[in-house]
Amino acid sequence: MTRTSQVVVIGGGQSGLAAGYHLRRLGLDFVILDAQTTAGGAWQHTWDSLHLFSPAAYSSLPGRLMPPQAGQEYPDAQHVVEYLADYEKRYELPIERPVRVLGVHRDGGLLRVETDSGPWRARAVISATGTWWRPFLPAVPGRGDFGGRQLHTVDYRSPKCFTGRRVIVVGGGNSGAQIAADLAHDPEVTWVTQRPPRYLDDEVDGRALFDAATARRRALDAGRTDTGGVASLGDIVAVPSVREARDRGLLKASPMFTRLVPGGVEWADGTRAVADAVIWCTGFRPALSHLAPLQLRGRRGRIATAGTRAADEPRLHLLGYGDWTGPASATLIGAGRPARDAAREIADVLA
Ligand code: FAD
Numbered sequence: 001m002t003r004t005s006q007v008v009v010i011g012g013g014q015s016g017l018a019a020g021y022h023l024r025r026l027g028l029d030f031v032i033l034d035a036q037t038t039a040g041g042a043w044q045h046t047w048d049s050l051h052l053f054s055p056a057a058y059s060s061l062p063g064r065l066m067p068p069q070a071g072q073e074y075p076d077a078q079h080v081v082e083y084l085a086d087y088e089k090r091y092e093l094p095i096e097r098p099v100r101v102l103g104v105h106r107d108g109g110l111l112r113v114e115t116d117s118g119p120w121r122a123r124a125v126i127s128a129t130g131t132w133w134r135p136f137l138p139a140v141p142g143r144g145d146f147g148g149r150q151l152h153t154v155d156y157r158s159p160k161c162f163t164g165r166r167v168i169v170v171g172g173g174n175s176g177a178q179i180a181a182d183l184a185h186d187p188e189v190t191w192v193t194q195r196p197p198r199y200l201d202d203e204v205d206g207r208a209l210f211d212a213a214t215a216r217r218r219a220l221d222a223g224r225t226d227t228g229g230v231a232s233l234g235d236i237v238a239v240p241s242v243r244e245a246r247d248r249g250l251l252k253a254s255p256m257f258t259r260l261v262p263g264g265v266e267w268a269d270g271t272r273a274v275a276d277a278v279i280w281c282t283g284f285r286p287a288l289s290h291l292a293p294l295q296l297r298g299r300r301g302r303i304a305t306a307g308t309r310a311a312d313e314p315r316l317h318l319l320g321y322g323d324w325t326g327p328a329s330a331t332l333i334g335a336g337r338p339a340r341d342a343a344r345e346i347a348d349v350l351a
Helices: 014-025 039-044 077-090 174-183 205-219 239-247 289-293 336-350
Strands: 003-010 032-033 103-106 110-115 121-128 149-152 167-170 187-191 254-255 260-261 264-266 272-274 277-280 313-318
Touching: 003 110, 003 167, 014 032, 014 039, 039 077, 077 110, 077 277, 110 313, 121 336, 167 174, 167 239, 174 239, 187 205, 239 336, 289 313, 313 336
Parallel strands: 003 032, 003 121, 121 313, 149 277, 167 187, 167 277, 187 254
Antiparallel strands: 103 110, 110 121, 260 264, 264 272
16 A cells, blocks of 8 residues: 655654654654664664764754763763654654665656555655665775675674784774774784875864864855865864874874785785784765666766755755765754755745
């Protein structure tokens, strides 16, 4: 049986919840379909020691400040999960779990959302499926030859799993630095980065990143010179764990190797390091395969947008995949504004 709703939101992480908050305020009929069995989106799956890079008050969704976590200036991922679970209850958001959306199709004047528990029809769809579900692995020669374990950021949990193992951590971003710091007490761990690590100033945290992203978007929208945004500040937020490992001299980065060999990795000059495991902290791509039937993907797999609206499918909005769907829209504090804009646009069209 096909069910109908004015708006279907795909994904019940922070972006989907922020959309739900604004859709509810505007009195629209909507449903949120989420593939997870419980609340919290990707925050349920991160490594044990992950802490936010901003204080609680700067990590809040619209309407409700994140409460501080006792004893922690920067809350941990479990605290975020609890906050999101409370948020969706507090605002009585209509979420169906677990429901996986398989495809979104044009169907006359409506969009048809095919799921693993039956189809929905809607006048508008908001896609908020995040990036965690599409880990990116670079094409490095010899990846298939390596005899050890290869993991991505999404698979890493804690140093306990690597005691006595020779590990190579790849990646000069926040995940690479934090996982390298997590493992840094072990002399058998090597951190490799494509270019020397670029730390943000120690006093810079997520608050400054949000300001930088917003200033960049405003400058671009007003036709002014690109400020460079967050990337101009550096790549790695010096969260306490990273700062401590770095200051103790434990976070030394080696240049990127050129290939993997059966027993480890090899650099251009022929030097080799033996490894039991390689952890690829090499980023993510937007999880958009459910939108493939709409044939909207352009350069670098992105969908062209005007604000949050897909340029070539006005009934579709995208939230939370990166700066291309709104400044800092893939952060807790940044999710609210694009969600509000999307909900307002949809309300205007439906009216
Ligand atoms: P997600 O949390 O991934 O939620 C998407 C939801 O959609 C999931 O529940 C998923 O199961 C569901 N879904 C996916 N595909 C489908 C489908 N086909 N059908 C139905 N449901 C589907 N941000 C901050 O503000 N502060 C930080 O400190 C911070 N640290 C981060 C650290 C790491 C390691 C990472 C990776 C990100 C961090 N972020 C941080 C960025 C961002 O806040 C998170 O990535 C956040 O999880 C993004 O939320 P989201 O709702 O867009 O996506």
